[in-house]
Amino acid sequence: MSERFPVPPRIQERALINRWEEYSRLYRESLENRDDFWATQARLFLTWDRDFSQTSSCDYRTGTIEWFSDGQLNVSKNCIDRHLVSRGEKPAILWEGNELGERKTITYRELHSEVCRFANMLTNLGVSKGDRVIIYLPMIPELAYSMLACARIGAVHSVVFAGFSAESLGNRIEDCQAKVVITANEGLRGPKTIPLKSICDEAVLDAQSVKAVVVVRRTSNRTEMKSGRDFWSEELLATASPECAPVVLDAEDPLFILYTSGSTGKPKGLVHTQAGYLLYTAFTHKFVFDYHEDDIYCCVADCGWITGHSYIVYGPLANGATTVMFESTPTYPDPGRYWEMIDRLGVTSFYTAPTAIRALEKEGEIWPEKYSLESLRILGSVGEPINEDAWLWYYNHVGHRRCTIVDTWWQTETGGILISPLPGVTETKPGSATFPLFGIDPVLIDDNGKEVSTTPGKGRLCIRDSWPGQSRTVFGDHDRFFDTYFREIPGMYLTGDAAERDSDGYFWIRGRVDDVLNVSGHRLGTAEIESAIDHCELVVEAAVVGIPHEVKGTGIYAFCIASREIRSVEEAEFEVKNTVRKVIGPFAAPDHVQFVTGLPKTRSGKIMRRILRKIASGDLESLGDISTLADSAVVEEIVSGRKR
Numbered sequence: 001m002s003e004r005f006p007v008p009p010r011i012q013e014r015a016l017i018n019r020w021e022e023y024s025r026l027y028r029e030s031l032e033n034r035d036d037f038w039a040t041q042a043r044l045f046l047t048w049d050r051d052f053s054q055t056s057s058c059d060y061r062t063g064t065i066e067w068f069s070d071g072q073l074n075v076s077k078n079c080i081d082r083h084l085v086s087r088g089e090k091p092a093i094l095w096e097g098n099e100l101g102e103r104k105t106i107t108y109r110e111l112h113s114e115v116c117r118f119a120n121m122l123t124n125l126g127v128s129k130g131d132r133v134i135i136y137l138p139m140i141p142e143l144a145y146s147m148l149a150c151a152r153i154g155a156v157h158s159v160v161f162a163g164f165s166a167e168s169l170g171n172r173i174e175d176c177q178a179k180v181v182i183t184a185n186e187g188l189r190g191p192k193t194i195p196l197k198s199i200c201d202e203a204v205l206d207a208q209s210v211k212a213v214v215v216v217r218r219t220s221n222r223t224e225m226k227s228g229r230d231f232w233s234e235e236l237l238a239t240a241s242p243e244c245a246p247v248v249l250d251a252e253d254p255l256f257i258l259y260t261s262g263s264t265g266k267p268k269g270l271v272h273t274q275a276g277y278l279l280y281t282a283f284t285h286k287f288v289f290d291y292h293e294d295d296i297y298c299c300v301a302d303c304g305w306i307t308g309h310s311y312i313v314y315g316p317l318a319n320g321a322t323t324v325m326f327e328s329t330p331t332y333p334d335p336g337r338y339w340e341m342i343d344r345l346g347v348t349s350f351y352t353a354p355t356a357i358r359a360l361e362k363e364g365e366i367w368p369e370k371y372s373l374e375s376l377r378i379l380g381s382v383g384e385p386i387n388e389d390a391w392l393w394y395y396n397h398v399g400h401r402r403c404t405i406v407d408t409w410w411q412t413e414t415g416g417i418l419i420s421p422l423p424g425v426t427e428t429k430p431g432s433a434t435f436p437l438f439g440i441d442p443v444l445i446d447d448n449g450k451e452v453s454t455t456p457g458k459g460r461l462c463i464r465d466s467w468p469g470q471s472r473t474v475f476g477d478h479d480r481f482f483d484t485y486f487r488e489i490p491g492m493y494l495t496g497d498a499a500e501r502d503s504d505g506y507f508w509i510r511g512r513v514d515d516v517l518n519v520s521g522h523r524l525g526t527a528e529i530e531s532a533i534d535h536c537e538l539v540v541e542a543a544v545v546g547i548p549h550e551v552k553g554t555g556i557y558a559f560c561i562a563s564r565e566i567r568s569v570e571e572a573e574f575e576v577k578n579t580v581r582k583v584i585g586p587f588a589a590p591d592h593v594q595f596v597t598g599l600p601k602t603r604s605g606k607i608m609r610r611i612l613r614k615i616a617s618g619d620l621e622s623l624g625d626i627s628t629l630a631d632s633a634v635v636e637e638i639v640s641g642r643k644r
């Protein structure tokens with residue numbers, strides 16, 4: 001059993017919840033009287049235009065999930081307008097640009113004007129309630145303005161990470177039938193410039209639904225504009241009024257669609273709705289980060305993923321917090337970038353992914369040692385299991401043993417954090433996400449579909465009953481939503497992760513049980529990468545598996561059968577990697593490509609991924625006796641050609 005780390009006294013003293021008994025009592029109450037618990041929180045955390053009479057109406061037998069359904073409110077009003085009286089001059093967003101020294105402070109009052117102008121701009125372009133708007137922007141304030149502007153007029157945004165390719169962007173535009181796309185002429189990430197507008201041009205080429213492309217000027221380079229379709233945001237905004245009344249929306253109107261990878265098929269457009277989502281993100285932001293009014297809260301995720309939605313924009317702003325938006329990379333211009341920013345801004349909560357921690361750990365302690373880091377109180381981790389080594393480095397060299405680490409487990413589907421330490425009460429264990437938050441009832445299910453009631457125990461992680469932040473459906477395909485998450489284990493939400501509960505009741509997330517990979521905290525389906533590789537004319541068949549990777553957590557290993565004789569293996573490997581870069585995006589490119597003459601298959605023709613996974617990770621001993629396999633020669637060939 002690993003060492004336990006007590007709650008640092010200075011964290012406990014100030015914490016909103018600081019006694020274990022208090023957590024236990026509240027937790028019990030939240031499960032016993034679920035609706036009462038959430039009804040109370042909903043009235044505390046949110047400002048309603050019309051109060052609700054029914055708290056929840058959920059049925060996992062059909063995948064129907066509704067919270068506060070006859071209530072009405074506006075999310076942007078909750079994130080901005082209601083703070084204007086007491087927090088008008090408080091910074092809402094502290095923007096850190098790509099270059100050191102490039103920064104901007106946006107107060108709540110300024111945020112209000114900017115969001116209203118963006119909302120009016122969208123309305124002037126013909127966008128109205130229910131219309132979809134694709135946002136393909138780098139981490140600049142206009143990204144937050146666009147999201148909140150959609151929320152203000154009831155349009156549904158879908159942010160696409162600015163590292164996705166034209167094809168991925170195009171598929172998302174097509175799937176949600178977006179009316180408007182908001183992009184930038186170029187994006188900047190460290191020393192790199194990304195031609196966002198030209199990627200976007202390719203993506204909208206056949207998109208009938210797109211009536212306008214709005215372009216934010218991020219760099220001064222020349223940009224091709226198509227007359228009648230493309231508009232510079234600065235020109236449209238010049239005539240847009242800084243006042244725009246928020247549209248009153250139903251609690252269950254859609255707020256956004258976010259595409260995420262699954263084990264099969266194309267990415268799913270998960271739908272989150274207004275009130276439940278906002279309540280859950282605000283509630284968890286407050287308790288997991290032990291949020292206080294004077295905090296400087298900094299999450300360095302990208303708004304292209306759920307973490308950015310929930311814990312850069314919606315949760316913190318609903319709580320009236322000062323939230324940092326970070327455009328650059330952890331190592332630009334040097335590996336002290338985060339630590340310099342933390343000292344300069346006086347950051348109190350810092351939230352990142354294990355992959356970034358591991359990358360910075362490799363650069364050595366000398367970088368954090370240059371800075372005091374004394375403003376820090378809470379250090380968050382998200383996106384993949386954090387290994388003990390990285391946890392300890394974060395704890396010792398960034399937190400100086402005086403901060404609490406919150407290893408937060410959650411998913412795009414869950415809207416917000418479900419399992420995490422609470423800073424003032426939870427003794428932490430490196431690598432464990434510890435205990436469920438209020439209202440969350442995690443269950444482990446064994447291979448026979450039965451609940452594991454023992455402690456310790458392990459199984460597939462499911463959640464019994466609903467919580468307000470849960471995704472409501474897959475855009476345009478409710479059957480897929482039901483089939484993916486509710487069909488197999490009746491009465492449960494199936495997360496797709498495996499987990500263990502140790503003898504102290506701590507939860508340890510053990511990774512995906514399906515064919516989803518967490519590569520540098522980015523979620524990718526093996527099927528998705530395989531079908532990208534299929535675009536490469538050199539390959540007739542491919543099988544992709546995950547392998548342990550020092551920095552990325554999981555690396556991508558692709559086995560490919562060539563369509564013809566290959567002259568240069570090196571060139572062929574490059575071709576495969578490049579195809580994936582083009583079809584999905586650079587972050588999905590395989591780390592290793594191995595050409596093989598065949599793949600091990602079952603009699604029914606299914607690829608034996610278990611064997612491939614073992615070979616790719618070099619776990620050759622546990623392959624067992626392969627001579628009994630139908631295609632043992634294939635396995636031997638693959639083993640001997642393994643890339644490392």
Ligand code: WTA
Nearest residue numbers: 382383384385407408409410411412509523
């Ligand atoms: C993984 C990211 C271990 C998990 C918010 C989950 C984690 C997937 C943790 C969701 C954690 C996330 N420990 N694994 N603290 N947090 N995961 O949808 O496999 O991009 O199912 O949401 O990331 O990824 P997604």
